[in-house]
Amino acid sequence: MIGNYSARLTGSKRNLLALLASSVIFSAGCANMSSTAPTGVDPLSSPATLGGKIHGGNQPVVGATVTLWFAGQTGPAIKAATTTSDSTGSFSFIKDPTPGDPNSGTTDTYSCPTNTASPLVYVISQGGNTQNNGVATQSNTAAAFIALYGSCTNLNASSFVYMSEVTSAATMATVQQFFNPVNDSLVADGTGQQIIIVLNLPKTFAILANAATGLANTSTSLTPVTGGNIAPSVTLTATPETAKINTIANIISTCINAATAADPNCTSLFSAATPPPPNLTNLNPSSFPAATDTLQALFYMFTNPTNGSTANLTTLFNLAPGVGAPYQPALGTQPTDWTIGVNYASTSTCGTSTGGTGGFISSPVDINIDASDNVWIANSQTGGNLSAISATGAPLACVHLDAGSSKGGATIDSQNNVWFGAGTTLYRYNPTSQSTLTFPVTVSPVGITADGLGNVYFSAVSGSTGSVYGIFGGGSTPVPTAPIQISSSVGPNPVRLMPDYKSNSTLGNLWVSSGSTYISQIAVNAGVGNVNGFVTSPFTASGSTYGISVGRGGIFTSAFDTGAITQFVNNQANYPVASGFPFTGAGISAPTEIAIDGRSNTWIPNNANGSISEISTFGGAITPTTGYQKASTFLNSSRALAIDQAGNVWIAGDGNSFVTEIVGAAVPIYQPYAVGLSNGRFQTIP
Numbered sequence: 001m002i003g004n005y006s007a008r009l010t011g012s013k014r015n016l017l018a019l020l021a022s023s024v025i026f027s028a029g030c031a032n033m034s035s036t037a038p039t040g041v042d043p044l045s046s047p048a049t050l051g052g053k054i055h056g057g058n059q060p061v062v063g064a065t066v067t068l069w070f071a072g073q074t075g076p077a078i079k080a081a082t083t084t085s086d087s088t089g090s091f092s093f094i095k096d097p098t099p100g101d102p103n104s105g106t107t108d109t110y111s112c113p114t115n116t117a118s119p120l121v122y123v124i125s126q127g128g129n130t131q132n133n134g135v136a137t138q139s140n141t142a143a144a145f146i147a148l149y150g151s152c153t154n155l156n157a158s159s160f161v162y163m164s165e166v167t168s169a170a171t172m173a174t175v176q177q178f179f180n181p182v183n184d185s186l187v188a189d190g191t192g193q194q195i196i197i198v199l200n201l202p203k204t205f206a207i208l209a210n211a212a213t214g215l216a217n218t219s220t221s222l223t224p225v226t227g228g229n230i231a232p233s234v235t236l237t238a239t240p241e242t243a244k245i246n247t248i249a250n251i252i253s254t255c256i257n258a259a260t261a262a263d264p265n266c267t268s269l270f271s272a273a274t275p276p277p278p279n280l281t282n283l284n285p286s287s288f289p290a291a292t293d294t295l296q297a298l299f300y301m302f303t304n305p306t307n308g309s310t311a312n313l314t315t316l317f318n319l320a321p322g323v324g325a326p327y328q329p330a331l332g333t334q335p336t337d338w339t340i341g342v343n344y345a346s347t348s349t350c351g352t353s354t355g356g357t358g359g360f361i362s363s364p365v366d367i368n369i370d371a372s373d374n375v376w377i378a379n380s381q382t383g384g385n386l387s388a389i390s391a392t393g394a395p396l397a398c399v400h401l402d403a404g405s406s407k408g409g410a411t412i413d414s415q416n417n418v419w420f421g422a423g424t425t426l427y428r429y430n431p432t433s434q435s436t437l438t439f440p441v442t443v444s445p446v447g448i449t450a451d452g453l454g455n456v457y458f459s460a461v462s463g464s465t466g467s468v469y470g471i472f473g474g475g476s477t478p479v480p481t482a483p484i485q486i487s488s489s490v491g492p493n494p495v496r497l498m499p500d501y502k503s504n505s506t507l508g509n510l511w512v513s514s515g516s517t518y519i520s521q522i523a524v525n526a527g528v529g530n531v532n533g534f535v536t537s538p539f540t541a542s543g544s545t546y547g548i549s550v551g552r553g554g555i556f557t558s559a560f561d562t563g564a565i566t567q568f569v570n571n572q573a574n575y576p577v578a579s580g581f582p583f584t585g586a587g588i589s590a591p592t593e594i595a596i597d598g599r600s601n602t603w604i605p606n607n608a609n610g611s612i613s614e615i616s617t618f619g620g621a622i623t624p625t626t627g628y629q630k631a632s633t634f635l636n637s638s639r640a641l642a643i644d645q646a647g648n649v650w651i652a653g654d655g656n657s658f659v660t661e662i663v664g665a666a667v668p669i670y671q672p673y674a675v676g677l678s679n680g681r682f683q684t685i686p
Contacts, residue, residue: 049092049094049157050149050155050156050158051092051093051160051161052123052162053089053090053162054091054125055162056130056164056165057253057256058326059130059131059132060085060132061085061089061256062087063084063129063136064084064126064145065125065127065128066084066085067079067105067123068080068110068121069121069122069124069185069186070113070121071120071178071186072117073117074116076187079105080103080105080110081105081107081108081109082105082106083108085125092108094109094110095109095110095111095155095156098111099114100113100114100115112152112153112155113152117195118152120151120152120198120201120202121148121150121151121152121155122149123149124144125144125145125163126141126144127139127140127141127143127144130257140258140266141292142261142263142266142292142294143255143256143293144294144296145163145168145295146172146295147167147211148161148201150199151199162211162214165248165249165250165253165256165326165327166215167205168298169249172295172298172302173245173340173664174201174208174646176281176299176302177667177668178198178201178283180285181275182285182289184295186198193372193373193670194686196391197391197646203393204663206393207220207238208245208342208663216242217240219237219238219239220237221235222237222393223395224396225394225396228388230396230397231348231350234350234395235395236348236389236394236395238342240340240342241340241341242329243331244338244340246327246329246331247320247331248301249326249327250325251269251317251320252294253326253327254319255294255319268319269294269316270297271315272307272311272319273291273297273300273304273312274300274304275287275288275289277616279601279616279617279618279667280304280616280667281303282598301316305338305665307338310624313334313335313337316338317335335629336626337628337629339665341660341661342660343634343660344659344660344661345658346658347657348395359379360385361387361656362381362385363379363655363657364379364380364653364656365378365380365407365652366410367409367640367642367652368409368418369412369642369672371416371671373391374390374391374396375388375390375391375642377652377659378410385400385401386398386410386420386427388418397434399436401429401436402420402427407446409421409447410448411450412671412673412675413456413474414450414451414452414674414677415475416432416672416675417430421446424442424444426438426439426441426445427439437477439480440480441460441469441483443469444460445459446458447494448497449498449674450474451499451507451674452501452508452676452682453678454476455470455472455473456470456475457499458497459490459512461493461494466489466492466493466515467485468485468487468490468494468497468510470483484532486531486532487531488531490514490536491512491518492516493513493514493516494514496513496546497511497512497513498511498548498550498673499511500550500555500570501677501683504679507524509521509523510522511550513548513557514545515544515545515546517540517544517545517559518541519539519548520536521536521537522535541559541564541582542559542562543559543564544562545559545560546591547593547594551596551600552600553567553569554569556596556602558591558604559582559591560590560591563589564583564588565581565583565591565594566581567602585625587611587624587627588604588606588613588615589609589611589627590607590608591605591613592606592638592640593640593641594641596669598643598666598668598683598684598685598686600683601617601667602617603666604641605640605653606627607637607638609627610629610635610638610653611623611626611627612628612635612638613628614628628665630660635651636653636656639652639653643668645669645670647664647666647668648662648664648665649662668685668686669684669685670683670684670686
């Protein structure tokens with residue numbers, strides 16, 4: 001079979017032989033699989049159809065059952081149409097010219113619904129003859145592929161998907177937090193912000209792979225969004241981990257190109273691709289079925305990216321052919337995990353269309369996510385900018401606000417304004433009106449946050465004394481107002497602060513890291529000796545605290561010197577340390593800003609080695625002892641981290657001209673934080 005083309009090779013020898021073999025066609029046993037990549041030729045000629053082509057390696061998949069689905073409506077996905085792939089692996093669907101007609105799901109005709117928002121349309125292929133040997137009765141039920149078309153109302157005769165192992169792997173990485181492995185379907189509620197997020201998923205896929213050719217992208221050059229507050233000359237280059245995508249595709253190809261699901265390559269794949277532990281996925285069923293097809297295997301590889309053991313990870317890596325693999329370049333050495341990263345880099349100097357200085361991405365110090373899943377970047381370069389990448393990956397905004405540098409980054413308030421601190425000034429930027437309001441604060445902001453009541457807070461340091469100030473009503477005031485000091489005892493380096501939640505209309509407590517062995521709680525209290533009606537109380541932590549993240553179950557903090565993560569239980573009384581904490585391990589090394597995901601798992605950027613660590617809501621390690629490691633062009637001196645509403649993890653590192661997205665790795669969480677505080681969606685899944 002294909003998995004036995006050659007002895008296992010590693011490092012440069014493995015890559016060299018794979019390169020030499022790239023122009024040779026190998027046949028082994030019954031697999032008869034080509035070493036060349038898909039051709040990507042669109043077989044459709046009728047303007048009334050949309051469709052695609054299914055290939056395992058370069059062999060067409062014949063006689064596969066191909067189903068068209070609608071996701072993003074209330075309830076489970078709806079099967080809209082069914083067809084079968086022909087002798088070239090091609091298939092097509094016919095669009096009913098009358099929107100709103102019933103969909104039986106049993107014919108090749110579909111109609112876009114009119115009683116709900118336009119759904120995300122996707123297609124799944126299952127079974128079929130994957131060996132192109134002409135045996136009509138042969139079907140490999142383990143061979144399953146997935147692809148995204150996009151919003152139903154936008155589909156037309158040019159809508160085409162090349163379903164290959166690569167595009168299936170890239171699609172699964174993108175949609176993993178919305179995939180149900182019980183029935184191989186996508187699930188999204190179709191309400192509020194989630195439908196917006198789901199309809200953007202094809203754009204994330206397009207960064208990873210090309211739906212027309214079936215191949216992984218090496219890089220994509222992105223130009224600014226129309227109407228964005230940004231110079232039109234700005235460019236952004238998105239570079240995915242191409243070799244890892246290809247390696248994952250090569251792994252599943254050994255099963256797909258087998259005669260049946262009983263092939264040893266399939267049974268090895270399904271045994272080693274183990275389901276994730278509880279609370280690591282959006283849907284989070286009580287149990288997961290063992291994988292029986294390649295889509296389930298892909299889902300388990302992405303949601304349990306270390307596969308539960310080094311042995312399982314090794315088994316999967318060794319399934320990929322060392323020579324003759326269909327997709328190149330591939331990894332020459334075993335990775336620490338199967339997560340897929342994307343580097344977004346830019347050396348453009350930008351500002352508004354009328355001018356401005358500084359880089360689009362230059363020494364980013366903070367990252368925030370808005371309600372539309374746009375990514376806002378605070379650059380600490382002198383003369384730096386407040387920049388944004390749209391939810392589709394394109395440059396959105398670059399606003400030159402201050403000649404100084406930002407020490408504490410940015411936040412998004414409950415009115416969806418973006419706040420940026422630089423020099424001795426806070427700036428409130430309204431993305432809708434593209435207007436800025438300037439707040440002179442006389443001190444240099446170190447950290448910035450906002451609550452659900454329209455208030456904004458920032459920390460500053462004078463000598464070795466840290467203080468916190470509030471701009472009450474700052475989110476809505478039409479004119480700048482002076483800040484009010486609310487604490488003068490939060491430690492020598494209060495770089496991160498966050499409010500907690502009491503109710504939609506009640507002022508919560510403010511939690512602040514210190515740079516010393518405690519965190520501080522600032523609460524309303526009118527007692528004698530308090531600062532303008534607020535009292536500050538310290539809580540001992542295990543090291544010099546840096547990051548703060550507040551969840552429904554407690555307050556999480558990182559210690560830069562000891563590498564310890566501590567959770568304080570949110571019982572509104574004495575805030576004891578939770579069981580399983582303080583936690584060290586999982587590759588944590590000089591942790592900085594931290595974030596929790598939609599199921600209260602903690603994500604940690606490691607400043608010492610650039611890796612990323614994750615620990616579960618119960619205090620156990622998710623990442624290996626190395627953390628999730630990537631090349632320094634993806635992770636380098638990691639400092640700031642945020643999780644968006646599709647589960648993508650965004651990281652910024654010291655001195656870099658790039659930010660990194662780890663696609664779909666976390667449980668999605670409602671954004672922005674302050675808006676969640678205002679409407680009761682505080683730290684929930686969108």
